[in-house]
Each structure stands twice: as structure tokens, then as C-alpha cells.
Amino acid sequence: MAWSIQAIRRGGQALSRSNTTLAGTVSYRCSYQDGGATALVCAREKVKWSYHELWNQIDSVAGGLAQAGYGQGQVLASDVAATSASNVVLQLASAHLGVKFMAVESAEQFEKLRGNVHVTGAVMSSGNSFLAKSDLPVKSVMSEIKGKGNAGVTDRSLDFAYYGTDEVTNNRYVYLAGIGSAGLLETGPNDIVCIASSTNHLFGMGGVISSFNRGAAAYLPDMANLDLQQSTLVFTDSKAIDKVRGAAKKGSKLRGGVVMAEDFGNAIPLVLNETEDVEGTPVRILVVDAPEEKVMRELFDACKDTYYSFK
Numbered sequence: 001m002a003w004s005i006q007a008i009r010r011g012g013q014a015l016s017r018s019n020t021t022l023a024g025t026v027s028y029r030c031s032y033q034d035g036g037a038t039a040l041v042c043a044r045e046k047v048k049w050s051y052h053e054l055w056n057q058i059d060s061v062a063g064g065l066a067q068a069g070y071g072q073g074q075v076l077a078s079d080v081a082a083t084s085a086s087n088v089v090l091q092l093a094s095a096h097l098g099v100k101f102m103a104v105e106s107a108e109q110f111e112k113l114r115g116n117v118h119v120t121g122a123v124m125s126s127g128n129s130f131l132a133k134s135d136l137p138v139k140s141v142m143s144e145i146k147g148k149g150n151a152g153v154t155d156r157s158l159d160f161a162y163y164g165t166d167e168v169t170n171n172r173y174v175y176l177a178g179i180g181s182a183g184l185l186e187t188g189p190n191d192i193v194c195i196a197s198s199t200n201h202l203f204g205m206g207g208v209i210s211s212f213n214r215g216a217a218a219y220l221p222d223m224a225n226l227d228l229q230q231s232t233l234v235f236t237d238s239k240a241i242d243k244v245r246g247a248a249k250k251g252s253k254l255r256g257g258v259v260m261a262e263d264f265g266n267a268i269p270l271v272l273n274e275t276e277d278v279e280g281t282p283v284r285i286l287v288v289d290a291p292e293e294k295v296m297r298e299l300f301d302a303c304k305d306t307y308y309s310f311k
């Protein structure tokens with residue numbers, strides 16, 4: 001039986017905190033933990049930001065979006081590259097405003113999705129983006145979006161992202177995937193979490209949030225030339241698992257991770273006991289099909305003690 005959104009929603013109530021969106025996972029670290037610790041590293045953009053620096057980026061982009069006219073409930077389409085610092089900042093800045101993020105990869109996909117979703121504007125990777133030719137009234141280049149920050153929204157139940165489909169994922173689903181995987185992997189502040197999977201997906205973005213939940217560093221590698229660097233944990237998928245194995249052969253510090261076994265859309269994954277071997281390191285396999293009574297059970301068990309005691 002495939003998971004239902006209703007089952008996920010029922011499970012999500014027990015672990016949710018309704019006082020902040022996904023952006024709050026970063027500001028929380030700045031206010032109550034080590035804001036000077038490394039939060040985000042991106043090989044593609046040569047970025048290495050502390051939690052304070054990352055929050056300043058999120059706050060500035062959120063301010064720029066607000067100045068452009070975006071507000072709670074509106075939708076922005078974007079082709080900003082997945083698994084990049086810019087992509088993560090844009091998603092979290094959107095969450096901070098209560099704006100919904102729509103990931104698109106082509107003009108054809110954009111036109112198909114906007115047939116079912118009212119899109120307010122676009123945040124483009126560059127002036128040459130296919131989105132520049134659209135008739136949207138608001139269009140901005142990501143590198144130019146800056147502004148004065150604001151208080152933002154504080155409701156985690158708000159809708160968050162359209163990841164290549166017209167079915168929306170909310171802040172809570174991504175947050176729950178994050179805390180569940182962080183508890184499962186026993187992620188700590190000294191870990192470096194390699195996101196070797198697309199952040200335009202619940203799984204990849206959940207991996208980013210899992211690292212932020214524990215004050216760890218999220219590392220966004222160049223997937224064309226994968227280097228694990230000093231990563232201790234990895235989030236990957238079946239398409240990239242061989243690349244991860246190849247990178248691990250060169251010597252790595254991996255102690256664990258998770259691999260998405262199949263594309264499960266917007267469902268939060270169930271963690272089973274099966275593992276994939278990555279050069280002697282077992283990584284847990286995530287699958288979608290499971291009896292409904294087991295939905296979220298492994299994630300609940302993994303995080304119910306370690307997550308809340310950590311907080």
C-alpha cells in the first residue's frame with residue numbers, strides 16, 4: 001500500500017512545532033546555539049557560511065522578495081540550480097515569507113504546472129533563463145535579490161514547495177523528514193552531511209534541514225565531479241549511489257547515511273532495516289511502499305528520544 005498524504009499528516013502532528021517555518025531552523029541556531037559554526041558548504045559556488053552568515057543571506061533574500069511584491073500564499077517559479085547554496089537560500093527565504101517555491105526545469109514543465117497553480121512571478125538563474133520569456137509580471141535574477149529583512153511568518157503548517165509537480169509539500173513535511181533522519185543517524189554538531197541528491201525534492205531538502213536541526217554542516221557537492229571531502233554522513237539516491245561509492249573509494253570519513261531507493265513524490269520515506277554498502281559503510285534504504293500502520297514508525301522511534309533531548 002502506498003502512503004497517503006492523510007497518513008503522513010496524522011503522523012506529523014505528534015512531532016511538529018508550530019512556532020516557526022523551515023527558515024527558523026537556521027535562526028534558532030543563531031539565537032540559542034553556536035551561530036558561528038559552519039552551516040552550509042557548496043562546492044559549486046565556493047560558499048562556506050556560518051549559521052549567522054547563512055541567516056543573513058536568507059533574511060536579505062526574503063527582504064528582496066518582499067520588496068518585489070511577494071507575500072504569503074503567493075507562488076514563485078524558479079530554475080535556480082538544485083543542490084546549490086542559492087537554491088537552499090531561496091527556498092528558505094520563501095518559507096520565511098510564507099511564499100510557495102515552485103521548481104521548474106523547462107518552459108514546457110512550467111507551462112504545464114501553471115495550468116493548475118497560479119504563479120505570481122519568477123526567480124531566475126540568470127537573464128538567459130527560459131523564465132525570462134514568460135509573461136509573468138514579476139521576474140528577478142537570483143543574484144540581484146537583496147533587501148531589508150523582516151519578521152517573517154511563524155506557521156509551520158503553511159504550504160512550502162511544488163517540487164516539479166502540482167502537489168504541494170508543506171513546511172511540516174520537510175521538517176519532519178529532517179528531524180526523523182537526524183534522529184535515525186544520530187547526527188551531531190560535528191557532522192558534515194553530504195547532500196548528494198537534488199534539493200528540489202522532499203528527500204534532498206529534508207537532508208539539509210536534518211543537518212540544521214542538529215547544528216551540523218550541510219555540504220552541497222558538485223555532482224558532476226563528486227568529492228565527499230570530510231563528510232561523515234550522506235544523503236543520496238539510487239541514481240547517484242555509484243558516484244558516492246566511487247568517491248568513497250578514494251578514502252572517506254563516512255560513518256553512515258541514507259539512500260532513496262525510488263522516487264516517492266511528496267511522501268515522507270519509511271526507513272527499513274535494509275542497507276546499501278558504500279565501501280564498508282552501511283547506509284539505510286528508504287522506500288515508499290509499506291503497510292499504513294507502519295507509516296513513520298521508524299522515524300518516530302529514531303527521533304522521539306534523541307531529538308527532543310538534544311533540543
